[in-house]
Amino acid sequence: MAGYTSDELRAMVQPDRVHRAIYTDPAIFEIEMEKIFRRVWLYVGHESLVPNPGDYYCTHLARQPVVLSRHKDDGICVLFNRCGHRGAKVLNRERGNAKVFTCMYHGWSFRPNGALAGVPMRQDFPEEPLADQQFGMAQLPRVESYRGFVFASFNPDVEPLLDYLAEARRGIDELVDRSPEGEVALSAGCHRYHYRGNWKLQLENLADMYHPAACHASTVGPDGRQFKRRAGDEGGDAAFFAPNGEAIVAQTGVRGLNNRHSSEASLFDKEQSGGHWDDYRAILVERYGEERTADILKNRRHSMTFFPSSDILLAQTSVRVIRPVAVDFTEVEVWPVRLVGAPNSISDDLVRFVNMTHAAASFIQSDDMEAFERCQEGLRTQGTDWVLVARGLGAEIDEGDGVFFGPRSSEVGQRAQHEAWRDLMGA
Amino acid sequence: MSVTADSRAVAGSNAVRLEELRRFLEHEAELLDERRFDEWCELYTEDATYWVPANPEQENWRDHVSLFYDDKHTMRVRVQRLNHPRIHCQSPPSSCVRVISGVRLDEVTAEGGWLVRSKFVMVEDRPGNPQRVFGGRYSHTIVQEDDQLRIRLKRVDLTNCDQSFPMLTQPF
Numbered sequence: 001m002a003g004y005t006s007d008e009l010r011a012m013v014q015p016d017r018v019h020r021a022i023y024t025d026p027a028i029f030e031i032e033m034e035k036i037f038r039r040v041w042l043y044v045g046h047e048s049l050v051p052n053p054g055d056y057y058c059t060h061l062a063r064q065p066v067v068l069s070r071h072k073d074d075g076i077c078v079l080f081n082r083c084g085h086r087g088a089k090v091l092n093r094e095r096g097n098a099k100v101f102t103c104m105y106h107g108w109s110f111r112p113n114g115a116l117a118g119v120p121m122r123q124d125f126p127e128e129p130l131a132d133q134q135f136g137m138a139q140l141p142r143v144e145s146y147r148g149f150v151f152a153s154f155n156p157d158v159e160p161l162l163d164y165l166a167e168a169r170r171g172i173d174e175l176v177d178r179s180p181e182g183e184v185a186l187s188a189g190c191h192r193y194h195y196r197g198n199w200k201l202q203l204e205n206l207a208d209m210y211h212p213a214a215c216h217a218s219t220v221g222p223d224g225r226q227f228k229r230r231a232g233d234e235g236g237d238a239a240f241f242a243p244n245g246e247a248i249v250a251q252t253g254v255r256g257l258n259n260r261h262s263s264e265a266s267l268f269d270k271e272q273s274g275g276h277w278d279d280y281r282a283i284l285v286e287r288y289g290e291e292r293t294a295d296i297l298k299n300r301r302h303s304m305t306f307f308p309s310s311d312i313l314l315a316q317t318s319v320r321v322i323r324p325v326a327v328d329f330t331e332v333e334v335w336p337v338r339l340v341g342a343p344n345s346i347s348d349d350l351v352r353f354v355n356m357t358h359a360a361a362s363f364i365q366s367d368d369m370e371a372f373e374r375c376q377e378g379l380r381t382q383g384t385d386w387v388l389v390a391r392g393l394g395a396e397i398d399e400g401d402g403v404f405f406g407p408r409s410s411e412v413g414q415r416a417q418h419e420a421w422r423d424l425m426g427a
Numbered sequence: 428m429s430v431t432a433d434s435r436a437v438a439g440s441n442a443v444r445l446e447e448l449r450r451f452l453e454h455e456a457e458l459l460d461e462r463r464f465d466e467w468c469e470l471y472t473e474d475a476t477y478w479v480p481a482n483p484e485q486e487n488w489r490d491h492v493s494l495f496y497d498d499k500h501t502m503r504v505r506v507q508r509l510n511h512p513r514i515h516c517q518s519p520p521s522s523c524v525r526v527i528s529g530v531r532l533d534e535v536t537a538e539g540g541w542l543v544r545s546k547f548v549m550v551e552d553r554p555g556n557p558q559r560v561f562g563g564r565y566s567h568t569i570v571q572e573d574d575q576l577r578i579r580l581k582r583v584d585l586t587n588c589d590q591s592f593p594m595l596t597q598p599f
Binding site: 187188189190191192193194195196215217218219221227331336344348351352354355356359360361363365366367369370371 | 479481482488489490491492493494495496501504505507508511513514515516590591592593594595596
């Protein structure tokens with residue numbers, strides 16, 4: 001396995017390009033798990049997945065099985081899914097509810113906060129290790145939640161979550177504010193897809209407004225507009241091409257935030273209206289007033305992406321999670337949210353449209369996956385070591401608070417992701 | 428006619444009907460295998476639904492995501508895309524075969540249609556990609572419209588419906 005010094009890793013990110021090895025070298029992938037995924041905040045899941053004490057939801061962070069659970073006194077917990085005795089994974093179903101979590105191997109059981117609850121034939125063990133918390137189900141060192149979104153870190157010294165999210169927290173605010181109650185529920189399950197490619201290919205794609213015109217051409221009708229992908233009689237579809245063939249969609253701007261996160265501006269040209277959308281809007285106006293409602297429903301952003309592995313897809317009212325499995329294999333989940341307090345018909349539509357946009361069988365995601373796999377294959381070639389990330393370089397507009405706006409499908413968002421990669425990997 | 432003879436006659440006509448429905452299902456599979464997507468779409472009523480749930484016990488499309496939940500309009504958009512020259516994930520295209528077995532007439536619906544259940548296996552090959560095998564159960568609600576059999580609802584329950592998928596382009 002090739003070793004890399006911090007300086008060598010730093011040098012893989014240049015202002016306008018990155019080295020192809022960051023996508024293809026298994027040694028770099030292992031360093032990423034250590035220096036990125038075990039250092040920063042990672043999104044685990046949403047509190048609505050575990051509404052009652054004893055509820056659990058199993059997932060993975062940095063390739064390790066973990067459990068999001070709710071304890072009657074301690075509230076939300078994130079545990080390593082490992083028996084404190086001999087190491088077996090304790091919970092083997094994705095979701096459920098139990099008073100204690102029982103290991104199938106020797107029958108040890110744990111409370112939803114990870115504390116050891118029961119040991120069969122306990123008298124034959126010395127008591128000392130049994131009192132040690134590490135022989136329960138250990139908790140992740142840091143867990144914080146923002147408006148229902150639970151993040152955890154393997155790093156006990158990580159900065160507070162809101163400092164890490166910084167300006168990108170607005171993505172969560174803008175999603176949750178669409179609920180008249182200020183609450184979303186991830187209660188409709190998720191789409192799961194995987195591709196034979198590096199995790200950063202998906203991450204960078206979430207800050208890429210340059211690709212839709214070419215990559216998603218098959219989703220556009222003869223009138224130059226994409227298929228209808230969100231609710232309302234009006235404003236459900238976006239203009240991709242002008243009558244003269246010009247790619248309007250590629251005029252959409254992108255932002256880099258705080259040298260790590262990214263956000264795409266909205267590609268929709270009309271506000272949603274008509275049909276049951278107007279009923280929903282009326283409820284929001286009653287709750288928030290006309291001015292605030294107009295701001296909440298404004299076509300502001302397509303996405304807000306949190307480095308390194310999660311994304312609020314505002315255009316599709318859903319949450320995306322990227323799960324690196326190997327240097328050339330990635331799993332992704334897309335969870336539509338239901339808006340608590342909105343008419344059911346609106347939340348039903350949110351679920352239905354994501355089937356069309358982001359299921360493995362969807363019109364959009366399938367061509368993205370094809371692009372990721374072709375990148376992974378192409379990046380194996382040795383003709384050129386550098387990958388160009390130069391679009392809009394030098395044309396960024398400083399909006400303050402660490403936010404840089406790049407018009408015309410700038411690659412400024414990808415450059416922000418790469419800066420975060422460089423600073424963490426080069427540390 | 429005695430009761431026994433009457434029920435025999437009903438059983439006989441059901442057998443003829445079942446054979447007709449079985450041939451219809453095989454015709455649908457053939458159109459998909461041959462990538463005749465426009466003709467495939469024509470087999471469905473205007474109020475049709477093509478549904479592939481993403482959960483084994485999924486009762487409706489509202490409470491849970493689906494791999495496919497297409498009304499006729501969405502089916503047309505899907506077919507339009509499958510026929511589009513720039514559908515990159517079908518360049519080169521997939522080659523598929525669908526094998527149907529165990530066709531049974533489950534019930535005659537209140538509207539005079541038929542609920543037909545069957546099992547299927549689909550093999551998908553695409554150059555540069557591993558061969559893929561899908562299996563599961565079909566439930567077709569079929570009606571008679573102007574002397575034509577048409578599908579009002581097709582539900583496909585894949586054995587692995589709640590797992591992670593590579594890109595899916597072909598209807599099952």
